[in-house]
Amino acid sequence: MDKYxxxxxxxxxxxxxxxxxxxAEQTNQSLQYDAILSxxxxxxxxxxxxxAHGGKGANVTLPFKEQAFGLVDxxxxxxxxxxxxxxxxxKDNRLLGENTDGSGLVTDLxxxxxxxxxxxxxxxxAGGAAKGALLPLLKKETALIHVANRTEKKALDLxxxxxxxxQVSASGLVDVPHEPYDLIINASSASLAGEVPxxxxxxxxxxxxxxxxxxxxxETAFNRxxxxxxxxxxxxxxxxxxxxxxxxxxxxxxxxxxxTRVRQALRDYLA
Ligand code: NDP
Numbered sequence: 001m002d003k004y005x006x007x008x009x010x011x012x013x014x015x016x017x018x019x020x021x022x023x024a025e026q027t028n029q030s031l032q033y034d035a036i037l038s039x040x041x042x043x044x045x046x047x048x049x050x051x052a053h054g055g056k057g058a059n060v061t062l063p064f065k066e067q068a069f070g071l072v073d074x075x076x077x078x079x080x081x082x083x084x085x086x087x088x089x090x091k092d093n094r095l096l097g098e099n100t101d102g103s104g105l106v107t108d109l110x111x112x113x114x115x116x117x118x119x120x121x122x123x124x125x126a127g128g129a130a131k132g133a134l135l136p137l138l139k140k141e142t143a144l145i146h147v148a149n150r151t152e153k154k155a156l157d158l159x160x161x162x163x164x165x166x167q168v169s170a171s172g173l174v175d176v177p178h179e180p181y182d183l184i185i186n187a188s189s190a191s192l193a194g195e196v197p198x199x200x201x202x203x204x205x206x207x208x209x210x211x212x213x214x215x216x217x218x219e220t221a222f223n224r225x226x227x228x229x230x231x232x233x234x235x236x237x238x239x240x241x242x243x244x245x246x247x248x249x250x251x252x253x254x255x256x257x258x259x260t261r262v263r264q265a266l267r268d269y270l271a
Contacts, residue, residue, distance in 0.1 A: 181208055
């Protein structure tokens with residue numbers, strides 16, 4: 001049976017084995033997908049051992065995505081720009097790297113009927129998730145992306161890096177220009193601590209869609225705050241998780257699973 005894995009630390013909480021089990025059943029693929037806890041100081045060795053024993057592909061999650069980028073023989077432009085890899089593919093004895101997080105986000109936005117072309121997007125956060133999202137968003141011909149981060153310098157660096165691909169500006173959280181945004185994406189990890197990035201609530205209005213990359217059993221802190229301050233609609237990152245997994249699966253197996261049923265199964269599983 002072909003072997004796949006997810007490497008992370010921690011990893012036990014991950015829903016990826018469940019998602020890939022559903023994809024495999026749905027597409028009649030015979031494969032094994034395990035969550036593997038990699039020691040923090042031995043990621044490279046853990047991955048090499050897995051592939052030396054016949055592993056076909058893997059996902060990589062926190063905190064190893066940047067290290068995975070350093071391990072691959074070749075990678076896509078998305079992974080290159082993000083400096084991070086979440087999908088490893090062993091092909092002809094070469095380790096290939098892809099980053100499906102940002103495309104997963106964009107696919108989920110489109111699934112939810114969000115029009116990205118000519119849209120004005122505010123991205124909160126400048127870590128790995130924000131970085132991975134920028135190129136796929138820009139490829140959808142957004143009119144403007146403003147990146148705001150707690151540590152302003154990281155946002156400015158991102159804007160500089162990505163401005164060759166479209167209109168990207170940046171600031172600290174409290175200095176976000178009061179523009180009419182269509183979409184606010186919370187790519188910060190603030191919700192993990194039950195916190196909300198300190199942007200001005202007057203940036204919200206009843207036309208703005210708010211998207212928190214975090215997901216869980218309960219509404220995230222950011223989405224609760226967005227609803228309280230009048231945003232039109234709030235979405236969480238469950239669909240992004242399923243879509244990035246589906247893109248990894250299709251790269252490994254050459255078949256794209258139907259994500260609609262898996263989204264619902266995961267919602268039910270979390271409920
Ligand atoms: P990183 O650790 O790389 O980056 C964290 C970012 O959050 C930084 O920009 C940091 O700012 C900011 N931040 C942290 N705490 C706060 C706070 N209290 N207020 C404001 N800003 C804060 O994390 P990732 O980019 O990898 O992940 C970000 C989020 O996206 C996480 O919640 C993660 O779970 C989610 N995610 C979801 C995925 C999905 O499939 N649904 C996939 C990948 C990520 P600073 O630079 O100042 O430290």
